[in-house]
Amino acid sequence: MNIEDSLNDVVAINSDDDDEEISNSDKPIIQLFKRLITNNSKQSTVLTNTQIVDILNKEFKVNLSELHDLEGDIYLTIMKKYLKDWPQWDEFDRVISSLKDKNKEAEMERIFETKYINLKNYLKVMLNSAQILAKETVQKVIDNKIELTKESNKESSDRTVVLEINASRNQLNQLFFRQPNMNLNNTVFNATYSLPTQIQLKTLPLEAILNWWGVHICLVNVTNTYVYKRETKHELKHVLVNKCITSRLNPSIVLDQNIQVSNYQRNTSKIDTSAYIELINKITSKSPESSDIYEFIKKDLKLLPQSVHPRVIYKRYTNKYSYIRYLYVNTHNDVSAEFKNIDLQLEEMMSPMYTTVLGQILDSTPSLIVECEPCSAKFTGQHLVNELKNHFNEQHQNEPDWKCTNCKKRITMSALAQNWWCHRC
Structure with a gap:
């Protein structure tokens, strides 16, 4: 059961069945194990973000709805990476395949419980390691937003505003309306400017x-x-x-x-x-x-x-x-009081x-x-x-x-x- 990357930002694990839904269980990791051995076709089992959120909630009591969006994204990323990188996948595949060929279902259930504990502990260690980093990262974002809010409340004379414009020389010469143009949704940009077509009597x-x-x-x-x-x-x-x-x-x-x-x-x-x-x-x-x-x-x-x-x-x-x-360009229309x-x-x-x-x-x-x-x-x-x-x-x-x-x-x-x-x- 090899682990693969997915183009749809999900965790992909090679499985025997691609159609069966993962049941809503108190132990979604156990249900994942069972799904992996359903049949012999080597297709891809895909865990969506919603199913990973379910694992976080039921297995680790991590409710993403109560966390900052960035912190939740960090936990999702950790789960996606280490679910794929669990070192015991090869051993699990070999043992379960052998027991399945011999129809030893009781032994398989025992292996499920053992590996369930191993995988859960493995993921818990990784999540605990990421917890401090996640909270520090979120705090930095919050602090930066506070600083930006403070800056935005300062007088405009205390700030330097930079507006980058990509325009030809002819466009730049008449790019801005002197007042917002009421006929063009109050824009200040003269996007309709074109070169004059009259014949020039003077030559340079x-x-x-x-x-x-x-x-x-x-x-x-x-x-x-x-x-x-x-x-x-x-x-x-x-x-x-x-x-x-x-x-x-x-x-x-x-x-x-x-x-x-x-x-x-x-x-x-x-x-x-x-x-x-x-x-x-x-x-x-x-x-x-x-x-x-x-x-x-x-x-x-x-x-x-x-x-x-x-x-x-x-x-x-x-x-x-x-x-x-x-x-500048004059708008050539009545300018409202505002x-x-x-x-x-x-x-x-x-x-x-x-x-x-x-x-x-x-x-x-x-x-x-x-x-x-x-x-x-x-x-x-x-x-x-x-x-x-x-x-x-x-x-x-x-x-x-x-x-x-x-x-x-x-x-x-x-x-x-x-x-x-x-x-x-």
Whole structure:
């Protein structure tokens, strides 16, 4: 009578009969023994949670209805495991099978009583061992609930609430209604937002596109290694605020505009940046259709030190102060009195930064790749510039303005990006 795991969260014991119900006896373990020897077919006897609860109640006086749910789950788990792992199952099977073949029913009854005592004592030891652990575990849960209740009763100003949102940039810009929308079951989330379909008369300058957040510019060797890689790595912070009751103070934190170096390795030899500029000039003559992008790369290279370490990350903040803006959608309907004190706005603070990594210069001509990371879109080849402009003019036109946290001047995102995210207060 081997013990098996069950897919239905029950204890499974190989048995001779799968259909006969376990009778409601004062000794359900005895009834289990009898069921195991009913006939010769090797099928599975299954003890459900209800039947294990019956064993706990009648054999060990453990009433799960009077215990904490977690404590009851621990006792059920212990019973399931050690009913299957009882070391005497093989001996029981061998002795009972022998007596059954000889029709010695009286001897079988005596074995039932003996093994009943052994199994019950075995299970009792295991339950007693688990009792202290179960009560300690339950007490911890109760204590944690008390602490959580205390925390929930504190003023909201004493708590930090984190709301994780998985949204595209276009969705994030207009994700929250300024007041709960009465036409959408008073939700604050604008799940129905879609991009405007009207034709845009303005187009984004290429230099602004290349400086847009999430844009990567890469020169890749035939060995699939980077000769040059530039990424906009703006540091973003989002806070959902109710402007009716919250006065947001945004101190003008001064950002370090000096070049910072990470992944520095002392044993690498330096390369003069003029070598990279010379490489860019050679590539430009072969791919004049992308000359504006190569001019942008040269401008970036001239901002680096005169000599650089390959495969080292150079990064810097492009402005002395962070920028801030507030994102929301007006509901365009009458707001009820209960929502008059609600003015939800998503505060977005951005510290503009970009990183540049240079690699080894090989004899081959590297390939130019521009990637829009937020859209998972890559552009390369002869029509790179046109395709890149079309993508940004279609997908990235609708960005609200930014405001300097120091001088409070409002500036369009296109103007900031075109000016390398820098302005003078």
